[in-house]
Amino acid sequence: MKYNFEWLRFRRNRVMVQGAIAVLSLSAVSAVSAQELDEVTVGMSWYAQAEHGGFYQAKAEGIYENHGLDVTIRDGGPNVNGMQLLMGGATDFQTGYSLNTLNAVKQGIPLVTIAAIMQKDPQTLVAHKGVGHDSLEKLKGEPIKIPTAGRVAYWPWLKAKYDYSDSQLRPYDYNFGPFVADEQAIQQGYITNDGYFLAQAGAEAQSILLADNGWSPYAYTIDTTQQTIDAQPELVQRFVDATVEGYRRYFENPAPGNALIQERNADQADALLVYSLDKMKQYGIVKSGDAEQYGIGAMSDARWQTFFQQMVDAKVLPADLDYEKGYALEFIDHP
Numbered sequence: 001m002k003y004n005f006e007w008l009r010f011r012r013n014r015v016m017v018q019g020a021i022a023v024l025s026l027s028a029v030s031a032v033s034a035q036e037l038d039e040v041t042v043g044m045s046w047y048a049q050a051e052h053g054g055f056y057q058a059k060a061e062g063i064y065e066n067h068g069l070d071v072t073i074r075d076g077g078p079n080v081n082g083m084q085l086l087m088g089g090a091t092d093f094q095t096g097y098s099l100n101t102l103n104a105v106k107q108g109i110p111l112v113t114i115a116a117i118m119q120k121d122p123q124t125l126v127a128h129k130g131v132g133h134d135s136l137e138k139l140k141g142e143p144i145k146i147p148t149a150g151r152v153a154y155w156p157w158l159k160a161k162y163d164y165s166d167s168q169l170r171p172y173d174y175n176f177g178p179f180v181a182d183e184q185a186i187q188q189g190y191i192t193n194d195g196y197f198l199a200q201a202g203a204e205a206q207s208i209l210l211a212d213n214g215w216s217p218y219a220y221t222i223d224t225t226q227q228t229i230d231a232q233p234e235l236v237q238r239f240v241d242a243t244v245e246g247y248r249r250y251f252e253n254p255a256p257g258n259a260l261i262q263e264r265n266a267d268q269a270d271a272l273l274v275y276s277l278d279k280m281k282q283y284g285i286v287k288s289g290d291a292e293q294y295g296i297g298a299m300s301d302a303r304w305q306t307f308f309q310q311m312v313d314a315k316v317l318p319a320d321l322d323y324e325k326g327y328a329l330e331f332i333d334h335p
Contacts, residue, residue: 050276057257058246098217116218145187
């Protein structure tokens with residue numbers, strides 16, 4: 001169902017003129033609007049957290065409804081295959097990652113990235129302070145705990161750019177306990193929560209942000225299908241616009257979004273949510289690169305080409321891949 005914005009403008013103007021019956025008029029508009037909303041489901045890559053804040057802010061503040069959308073936010077997690085849900089029609093949009101997009105192109109899957117919430121991937125390598133492990137160059141040859149996802153994503157890039165070797169790989173523990181106990185330990189982390197959990201454990205450690213050392217994918221992308229773009233481009237535009245507005249509002253006043261996040265995920269303590277948002281601001285995770293000029297969600301051909309070439313150099317993707325099939329720039333401002 002198309003959302004009739006001309007009709008809404010007419011109703012709003014009429015309400016302003018008919019001040020004496022404003023309350024009744026607004027109630028009527030709300031009732032009709034509720035019937036007109038397009039139902040949309042968006043899948044998250046993980047459980048509710050600050051990194052998803054803009055989606056929850058848009059839901060909590062009624063921003064999606066203002067754009068004619070009734071949005072259901074579906075949690076992700078370690079056993080959730082977002083691409084499968086999107087392709088199977090269980091979700092209309094999905095948060096993703098540049099490499100997932102390019103792998104979809106490689107497999108002939110019609111997934112398309114339409115916006116990039118994060119200009120920088122929050123991915124880090126974490127090491128103890130004072131032991132000399134303070135740069136990617138100095139981690140060459142050192143044992144590093146990397147999960148399966150990292151081994152097929154940034155690890156090939158580290159091997160190509162920094163001459164790392166698979167002999168360095170160690171099993172990933174999915175917690176900081178063993179790391180805290182071993183001051184020589186190095187493992188994967190995320191800039192948005194490393195310091196929070198390490199401080200709780202009393203560990204003196206540092207995070208090396210891969211994105212500040214040449215790693216160039218977009219993260220927390222908004223993905224959909226080519227079929228949805230072809231059939232409902234106006235709905236796609238409304239969803240992107242509302243989500244971007246949600247992130248702008250979340251960075252200004254995150255309280256409504258955080259309240260909804262905590263309803264969905266009780267593990268998100270107030271202090272953790274504050275910490276995560278602060279790190280997103282400090283490191284320019286959302287507002288850097290092209291987003292500084294063109295706004296949240298911005299992407300560019302040049303950035304996609306740079307990342308594609310990194311993956312070709314790392315022998316992850318073939319050089320003749322038609323990678324441009326994997327993204328569309330018409331729904332966001334861009335260079």
